[in-house]
Amino acid sequence: MPFWDPDYLITxxxxxxxxxxxxxxxxxxxxxxxxxxGQSVHxxxxxxxxxxxxxxxxxxxxSVLDITEAKSLEEHARQQEEKLQFTARLVAMGExxxxxxxxxxxxxxxxxxxxxxxxxxIEQADMQxxxxxxxxxxxxxxxxxxGAVIRRIYEFVxxxxxxxxxCDLGEIIIDAAALFEGEARKRGVDxxxxxxxxxxxxxxxxxxxxxVLVNLIKNxxxxxPGILEEFRVLHIMANTSGENSDQHxxxxxxxxxxxxxxxxxxxxxxxxxxxxxEGMGMGLNICRSVIESHHGRLWYEPNPGGGSIFxxxxxLRAKRSP
Amino acid sequence: MNExxxxxxxxxxxxxxxxxxxxxxxQVSTATWASAESFLAAWHEKFCGCLILDIRxxxxxxLELFDQLxxxxxxxxxxxxxxxxxxxxxxxxxxxxAYDFLEKPFDDNDLVxxxxxxxxxxxxxxxxxxxxADIAARLAQLSPREREVMEHILAGKYNKVIxxxxxxxxxxxxxxxxxxxxxxxxxxxxxxxxxxxELKSR
Numbered sequence: 001m002p003f004w005d006p007d008y009l010i011t012x013x014x015x016x017x018x019x020x021x022x023x024x025x026x027x028x029x030x031x032x033x034x035x036x037x038g039q040s041v042h043x044x045x046x047x048x049x050x051x052x053x054x055x056x057x058x059x060x061x062x063s064v065l066d067i068t069e070a071k072s073l074e075e076h077a078r079q080q081e082e083k084l085q086f087t088a089r090l091v092a093m094g095e096x097x098x099x100x101x102x103x104x105x106x107x108x109x110x111x112x113x114x115x116x117x118x119x120x121x122i123e124q125a126d127m128q129x130x131x132x133x134x135x136x137x138x139x140x141x142x143x144x145x146x147g148a149v150i151r152r153i154y155e156f157v158x159x160x161x162x163x164x165x166x167c168d169l170g171e172i173i174i175d176a177a178a179l180f181e182g183e184a185r186k187r188g189v190d191x192x193x194x195x196x197x198x199x200x201x202x203x204x205x206x207x208x209x210x211x212v213l214v215n216l217i218k219n220x221x222x223x224x225p226g227i228l229e230e231f232r233v234l235h236i237m238a239n240t241s242g243e244n245s246d247q248h249x250x251x252x253x254x255x256x257x258x259x260x261x262x263x264x265x266x267x268x269x270x271x272x273x274x275x276x277x278e279g280m281g282m283g284l285n286i287c288r289s290v291i292e293s294h295h296g297r298l299w300y301e302p303n304p305g306g307g308s309i310f311x312x313x314x315x316l317r318a319k320r321s322p
Numbered sequence: 323m324n325e326x327x328x329x330x331x332x333x334x335x336x337x338x339x340x341x342x343x344x345x346x347x348x349q350v351s352t353a354t355w356a357s358a359e360s361f362l363a364a365w366h367e368k369f370c371g372c373l374i375l376d377i378r379x380x381x382x383x384x385l386e387l388f389d390q391l392x393x394x395x396x397x398x399x400x401x402x403x404x405x406x407x408x409x410x411x412x413x414x415x416x417x418x419x420a421y422d423f424l425e426k427p428f429d430d431n432d433l434v435x436x437x438x439x440x441x442x443x444x445x446x447x448x449x450x451x452x453x454x455a456d457i458a459a460r461l462a463q464l465s466p467r468e469r470e471v472m473e474h475i476l477a478g479k480y481n482k483v484i485x486x487x488x489x490x491x492x493x494x495x496x497x498x499x500x501x502x503x504x505x506x507x508x509x510x511x512x513x514x515x516x517x518x519x520e521l522k523s524r
Binding site: 106108109110111113114117118121124135138142145186225276 | 340
């Protein structure tokens, strides 16, 4: 068989021995043949038994199709798709960058004001060392805050999978909610946690998942300023559902706020869509990307009692990513 | 809260705290507010000083607060802090009577200078208000007749001329003049003219 491409010789031999058992069910197989001018030709080989009128097999019929062109088109399409995804990511990053620019400017502005204040005080006779220490410590904190924003940019830019580690979603929810304790008190919002005890651990990126919850909780709290105080409740529920291989964690964050207009409901996860005058329209979009990168789902439902419910599910057995 | 304060209104806790420290480093008394809503809820017409207002805030924006305060005849000077790209908003606010705006990032001591200038303006305004109210109160004590005599005095006429024109005794004009000076708290016609000029000047 001088025409078998030597690189594929072993599989080619196996295939040629196989027909007795496999040919009838096999629709054909791909193989690489060598053209007499030396280049490799991608082929599709179909083999069928030749059977005479008595039903006796007297030979094999084999057809070999040159599919090099089809294959290269397919490869091209795949590369295009990859490029497209990369471009989409760059566009999203551009948007992200301008919103992060604002987030980054805040700590930088604070650092600038603290330092100018320190310089002013150093020149004054009644300056106390303790007040400078206090201001300098605050400068450090703001520098770290700026650093954390930069880190988030890195996390976002990295094209890799989220960092996978075993984490406790219940704990993440409690931590995220705790961040809003002060804010909720100020706004008269009651955060009620209804987290099932001993939730199974999931594989995921703790930082990103917490960011999602922070975003959703923030949205919920901010949606309720015009509501009677007794109804200003943000309810966060987490439990397990499903069985065996389909088992997943469910989280629902429901508010009694202003809700989402019907014709906006389909758009809230789109990038750049926002109902907040100062919003960038990236929050929910990024939340969904994060949940999807964990093979989960994030969606919105109107709260029957008024307001919004954001629901998400995360599979307990993370599928291997493609 | 009658003490003049630089009211810092910003949703970012660190910015609030930093501006607070900055202003106090130059002996400016401050108050901080985490939202436009909280300031508006606490606002009272006795509030004085100036406002340092972030133009963009979640909930009620700086511009909305400015409109609300104008609606309530709050005359405190407002300095807007604006982000990149908000200049048109800031210019619109200036046209509506905002005191000033600074684009972030700004020179911090420049901000303090402007805050101090705004506080001085507010203090001058309040002084004038007090003086005007005081002059108005004194004027209100004059009888119609005394007002009439006062007009003649302000026109620079001698008592005799006034007496002739008003067809009253010169002695009566002298009594009116003495009572006018006493009620207005002045010692001469020149003082009286200056006092009333002050009321008109503003």
